[in-house]
Amino acid sequence: MFQTKKLLLLGSGELGKEVIIEAQRLGVETIAVDRYDGAPAMSVADRSYVIDMLDHEKLRQIVEWEKPDFLVPEIEAIATDALIELEKEGYLVVPTAKAAQLTMDREGIRRFAAETLDIPTASYHFADTYEAFQEAVEKIGFPCVIKPLMSSSGKGQSICRSQEDMERSWQIAMEGGRVQKPRVIVEEFIRFDAEITLLTVRAVNGTFFCEPIGHEQENGDYVASWQPHQLTAAQLEQAQEIAERITTGLGGYGLFGVELFLAGDQVYFSEVSPRPHDTGMVTMVTQQLSQFALHVRAILGLPITEIKLVQPGATSPLKADDAYDSYRISGMREAFQEPQTQIRIFRKPVTTAGRRVAVALSAADTVNEARERAERARNRLTVEGQG
């Protein structure tokens, strides 16, 4: 029998699917877990489980049953207190249980970055009643950004521009959060020139940075990403210093997506994913080792040498316009007219309005050309739904 390590993935979306593929390439046995059946990574894993990952006991049961060598969170919404316990019992949580716990909600990571590590961020306040929210908005001033503590891909997020927006912003946050805890972060609105993800790998032989990835967001969810994004020498130095400090603070081995805002000479930390990042899907066409391959190598305790950017590239995500119980994606023949273009179809079983279902990835001699190619390819794809 082939003896190998076992990796258990908590969260099985499009990013986890690529992690599993990379782990399998290195001979690792893979188990995918998510809250619903037919999640993308499940189709490529050795086996899978469907549980409520916020349920401490259920999570523990699966871990005790499978006894994995690596517990790899793929989303934030996990019973992280169970991960803390399991780590104490000797399980290896990627990158660390502390990283999973601090990034599970916005308060943990924001306080850690701004208050413990003294890293520059937008000013912020937390509120768990409408009255406290009103006070927080008053302190921060308009415009400000309102987000539920536990959400991702912009769910529940809004910009509050004036007194008239306040009730609406509170309501959006209450409906968009993942747990029914009425707590929000009110953030100063940063008028940034650009925002980037700095993929940072902590491996057995040191910390490595990928070329910065530029991206654009609409309603808190990404709509375009490209690599490289040119930074001035001063910006790059600050960005790498922030990334080094935050990832050292979280510890462990793995890849992190450090989200930063660039405003003039100032670099602000926004948040960090202790795992591959959606905007980092671009590395599947730009780097010799994608963010997923780097994550797996680092997790396994294997060394990383140079991270080579082979050519500029860009991504353009395809989102469903509505909720469909049954749907198909058409237009691949037309999309593939674009040179140096690939498509990843995630095969999510159902859609909701705005749910990401596929991504177009293009390479070119310049970032601009790659962006145009990816966007044209994605525009030729359509989500045709029923029900």
Ligand SMILES: Nc1ncnc2c1ncn2[C@@H]1O[C@H](COP(=O)(O)OP(=O)(O)OP(=O)(O)O)[C@@H](O)[C@H]1O
């Ligand atoms: N304080 C801010 N000032 C200006 N823009 C902001 C601010 N906070 C967030 N944004 C915008 O909203 C986007 C999403 O915010 P954030 O990353 O906090 O949300 P998220 O739900 O965690 O998204 P994801 O899970 O995709 O990373 C940011 O990338 C940025 O474009």
Ligand SMILES: NCC(=O)N[C@@H]1O[C@H](COP(=O)([O-])[O-])[C@@H](O)[C@H]1O
């Ligand atoms: N910004 C975080 C992010 O992109 N996470 C990715 O989206 C999946 C959830 O998608 P869903 O909400 O469509 O199920 C997650 O499992 C992960 O792969």
Ligand SMILES: [Mg+2]
């Ligand atoms: Mg973000």
